[in-house]
Amino acid sequence: MEEVFTELDIRLIIDDIAGIGCSDAEHDAKLRAVLQVAKDKGGRFNKEKCVFDTTSITYFGHRLTTSSIASDPEKTQALENMPTPQNQEELQTLIGMYNYLSRYIPNLATLNKPLRDLSKQQKFEWNTSHKEAKRGIQNAISKNLSFFDPEARQIEVITDASQHGLGAQLSMMEQLSLLHLTL
Numbered sequence: 744m745e746e747v748f749t750e751l752d753i754r755l756i757i758d759d760i761a762g763i764g765c766s767d768a769e770h771d772a773k774l775r776a777v778l779q780v781a782k783d784k785g786g787r788f789n790k791e792k793c794v795f796d797t798t799s800i801t802y803f804g805h806r807l808t809t810s811s812i813a814s815d816p817e818k819t820q821a822l823e824n825m826p827t828p829q830n831q832e833e834l835q836t837l838i839g840m841y842n843y844l845s846r847y848i849p850n851l852a853t854l855n856k857p858l859r860d861l862s863k864q865q866k867f868e869w870n871t872s873h874k875e876a877k878r879g880i881q882n883a884i885s886k887n888l889s890f891f892d893p894e895a896r897q898i899e900v901i902t903d904a905s906q907h908g909l910g911a912q913l914s915m916m917e918q919l920s921l922l923h924l925t926l
Contacts, residue, residue, distance in 0.1 A: 751776050756803045770796065804843060814847045819884055827869060827877070834862050841880055848883045855880060 753773060754761040762777055764770030774795065781788065794800055799808040806813045822844070828834040838858055845851045857876040861867070901912045 751780065753777060754802070759803055761800065761802050761807075767796075813887060814844050814884070816887070818844065819887060822884055823881055827874070829867075829869075831862060831867050834858065834867070837877075838862060844884065847887075848880060851880065851883075854883065 751762070751773065754763075760777065762770065762773040764773055780786070799806065801807075801815050801817070804815050804818050806815050818840075822840055825837060825840075828837050838855060841848065841851060841855055841858075848854070855876060857872045861869070861873055903910050
């Protein structure tokens with residue numbers, strides 16, 4: 744399917760297509776082009792799965808808006824509810840899911856080290872360190888971090904440091920209210 748749409752400025756993963764426009768006219772032009780190519784090549788779309796003219800979509804595990812990208816809340820919820828792995832195969836699945844969402848999990852390499860170490864062992868023995876690692880990752884995921892377009896908002900950075908430590912605060916305006924992220 745990728746070959747069919749190579750000339751168009753769209754995103755295509757397996758059978759999911761996303762076309763983005765900076766204006767309604769650009770969006771509509773891309774949409775018409777996609778529909779025309781599909782028609783010419785005999786392609787069809789499931790109307791129930793199509794979303795047109797929207798400012799946010801869930802696309803291949805990510806929630807995309809006009810100003811940010813975050814993990815898909817359904818994927819996040821599924822990970823939070825995932826039972827404790829009982830064998831190496833289930834552990835590999837869990838690690839893979841964490842890795843897929845790694846951009847939203849600060850310090851994942853450190854947090855999941857006990858799980859990666861266990862995945863290399865011959866014998867599967869889930870212990871307290873693995874439980875704590877899973878809990879730490881789940882806590883990080885539950886914070887639902889997102890990336891945003893800094894040009895879309897006013898940003899302020901405040902820092903302070905001494906011989907004993909340092910601190911930083913990132914603040915940004917979001918619809919007339921100030922949001923703070925303490926680092």
